[in-house]
Amino acid sequence: MTAVEETPAEEGERPIGYGRLLRKEDPRLIRGMGNFVDDIQLPGMLHLAILRSPVAHARIANIDTSAAQAHPKVVAVITGADLAEQGLAWMPTLSNDVQSVLATDKVRFQHQEVAFVVAEDRYSARDALELIDVEYDMLPVISDVRSALDADAPVIRDDLEGKADNHIFDWETGDEASTNEVFERADVVVSEEIIYPRVHPAPMETCACVAQVERVSGQLTLWSTTQAPHAHRTVYALVAGLPEHKIRIIAPDIGGGFGGKVPIYPGYVCAIVASLVIGKPVKWTEDRTENLVSTGFARDYIMKGEIAATSDGKILAVRTNVLADHGAFNGVASPIKYPAGFFGVFTGSYDLEAAHCKMTAVYTNKAPGGVAYACSFRITEAVYLIERIVDCLAFELDMDPAELRLKNFIKPEQFPYETKTGWVYDSGDYEPAMRKAMDMAGYAQLREEQAEKRERGELMGIGISFFTEAVGAGPRKDMDILGLGMADGCELRVHPTGKAIVRLSVKTQGQGHETTFAQIVAEELGIPPEDIDVIHGDTDNTPFGLGTYGSRSTPVSGAAAALVARKVRDKAQIIASGMLEASVADLEWVKGSFHVAGDPSKSVTIQDIAMRAHGAGDLPDGIEGGLEAQICYNPTNLTYPFGAYICVVDIDPATAEVKVRRFIAVDDCGTQINPMIIEGQVHGGLADGVGMALMEMIAFDEDGNCLSASLMDYLIPTSLECPDWETGHTVTPSPHHPIGAKGIGESATVGSPPAVVNAVVDALKPFGIRHADMPLTPSRVWETMQGNHTAPI
Amino acid sequence: MQVPAPFEYERASSVSEAIALRERLGEEARFVAGGHSLLPMMKLRLATPEYLIDINDCTELFYINEEAEEIRIGAMTRHRELLESELLAQHFPIFRDAEQVIADPVVRNRGTLGGSLCQADPSEDLSAVCAALDASCVIASTSGERVVPMGDFHVGPYETAVGPAEMLTEIRLPLRPNGSSAYHKVERRAGDWAVVSAGAAVWMTGDGAIADGRVGLAAVGPNTTNIEPVRQALQGSAPSEDLYEQVGAIAAEHCSPVTDQRGTAEYKTHLAKELTKRALRTAVARVTSTTNGAMTNGAG
């Protein structure tokens, strides 16, 4: 790590609010004292294992469970037919489609859930799966998304009434006519098919739950790997018809989510049903293969991108036509009015005259999902498209890609800036971020080095990506998931001795909420962060809110935490006025205490006020005892973090192996709360980006078999593939966020893949190469060098 | 957690005990050495042995010894020992080259030479290493020992000459003067199995020609751990870029890789050639540098 200005921590003093602070959660996690779902043991607990389909598309002719039932340790074997009797064989997805919990009529993707076994221990449950005999009548498979809409394609979703094809939706944004008009008069038009292959979040902890239904009270407690406990509670209530106050969802420590733990998976529902039927607690823990083959994948977009510009490099318009593979069920988790997520920000960081996107989404015989892996609701795809196609334009114009970007940025005075697809970017100052990254990289020297190396036949590439994200969903007038608005509650309680508890609806999966949110409250109230406990992940003990994904925690719940602290401070000020016998208006707030204006000696600390609020003695008229508040924050807009990334790669000309030599990342997420945590988020995301760009892909063969069903086949990068990340930042606060903060959780995952790919393609410039698709394995790079680049899907 | 099918477990503390157990428990019993190939297969239920005979207590199988004419390595010697052995690095630098790119430290701490060879995975690296060095394998049973040259050890993918009531106990590497060796591998990511790898060993004459040389490839199909025409082409030739080019082409001709997630058959064939060239170039350079330093392999 290099060149990061250290933030505040005034001379020898620990920061009270913002600043670098070791994570409060780490002592427990580092010592192996975390509490994950699989750690939970309840008396009499049973274990559930799921039988999955070995084939991608087949009618279920018969299921014989008798041998499994006869296993001495098996308690129950349940099939789709059993669930159908209870009306539970199907469940809604987060995008208003339905998905089968257990297949009844046919299986629609390899590894789809077909039956489950509940047994006394995990081994017996798994062993008994081998004893279930299923007869499948094979059906033709749609594995190639490009053939999904062929006239003779088998209809995957014949469960949907009247469905005669594999079409899910068409979606459009921007203005087609004006975009076409700009394209017609442009000097230069470049088009390229740009593919973002299917990838998987592959969190360290797989999905799991423990369901406990109390037979008498009907109370369901579900310990579950969920990023959105409150949303899940409501969905379970709606689906299963359980009264919502009888459902408690607890998300304990979570070992990574990345969006993969937003949806409700059949396994959770199976465990609930099992506990309901059997009357004992039931645990389900997915194994690594199940996680890779059946839970929320990400991307799978084939994007035809086009860009129009003047011959001197003024970008005029972009348009794109996208074919989206949603798998066998439309399980996308994004605000319901946004079937393509926030893909609409594909216009990037550039001031354009026009833009248009057309998209078609289809069913295929692959696992469902669609928004996962730190994608910010499809912004990952959008940023990849624009940053790749801008580089294609630079190639055609023979222009430096940094210069081309600098020439076309939205200017600081244009903010708030409304894009041609209707997004209002809140704030931005792009050029300084870009210049800073170029300075850190030594951009000019790198280009010189590259020129010298090219003379010698060596392959070195410099790739740039400049991204703008739209995060923090979102304003409730526009955004909801299954009817639930995307506003977040927050509660703050200050105890008599001045220690505090803040309760959040969002749920960390490793992002450091227990530290960051304590710091937000600390900054507002002047109570040290170590005196503030953050409670989250338990629906009985936290206010309602939609959860942590799409980089929304700080933009939405972070705002809620600041505002609830201010509400408490307002009350504290009134109490202080009584204590100091001064009028409220005469009090001044200096972090942690109020004093009388002009007389700093007359002051009371927030701790003094807390004691008074709970203690004996009078409070000012009309003021109740206690020092606590509650709030529900409805954001007025999304926040728009941005960043400038530069990647340097070297390629072995003979073996085509790519080595990422350097990676410079300058991020602007507005106000920084804990720069160390921000860097951690960025480091993780950059590693993700290197992984996707160079090695990750969930691949299928033509029979729909998943070829990436283990970590031996689905590669994720190690530290050896990662250079020392060089991070930096600029700060452009969000004007509408109470503390000016924007999201950072996904910036690096979103922004880095195009930088790596652009670097590889740049290295291959001597071969006349303008584009190559991810994952850029040595084989694909070599084939590209031979002029034989093949699309990954 | 991926869970294996039920099995029973025995622990042997000597070679004779291990073989006796194997004889008694029959075909459904398997030895477990480092367990880094067998256990993953069991967890995926690709292997479902009824008995595991743990040979990690067979302390007599952990060694790297220098004898008059050969180096002998016990079958239970771990990757890590092979990586760190100065003796091996001095005589056969190919071992350290290969071990640096086999799996990761966790796997190398447990995985063994014997397990690697017996697993006979076509992508496994140490078979190519041992074949290049003209190794032979000592196979023990209740009726005694037999010595099988590396060329006969692998019967097919995942199949070896080790019979059902036999055990691999030792690998012998002949010491010959004026030689050196090298290994090159292309992998998609650190710790991944080879896309392709190539090992080469050469022995030089006093006047700088190649007296004998072998090339072994991994992950490019059957029968590539020792390519005989390569040997013929090397014998008696003076080392040169042209020779490497020619030999690389022969190596490429003799492999039959398949297209998979690791790469296309064309790419792998290309790598077979490129890595053969690199391995030969490095091995020859190493001989030259040690002879210049008046040190010859075998006399060290």
Ligand SMILES: Cc1cc2nc3c(=O)[nH]c(=O)nc-3n(C[C@H](O)[C@H](O)[C@H](O)COP(=O)(O)OP(=O)(O)OC[C@H]3O[C@@H](n4cnc5c(N)ncnc54)[C@H](O)[C@@H]3O)c2cc1C
């Ligand atoms: C993540 C990962 C990455 C890997 N990457 C590589 C790589 O890049 N290159 C590579 O070459 N290898 C790689 N391996 C394999 C690793 O080297 C294994 O350790 C090795 O293949 C097997 O050695 P083992 O001692 O673990 O054998 P085990 O798994 O214990 O046994 C393997 C087989 O050999 C049999 N066996 C073991 N010892 C004997 C004996 N003495 N006599 C008879 N039969 C015996 C067993 O019964 C079993 O059938 C990797 C493994 C993992 C888990």
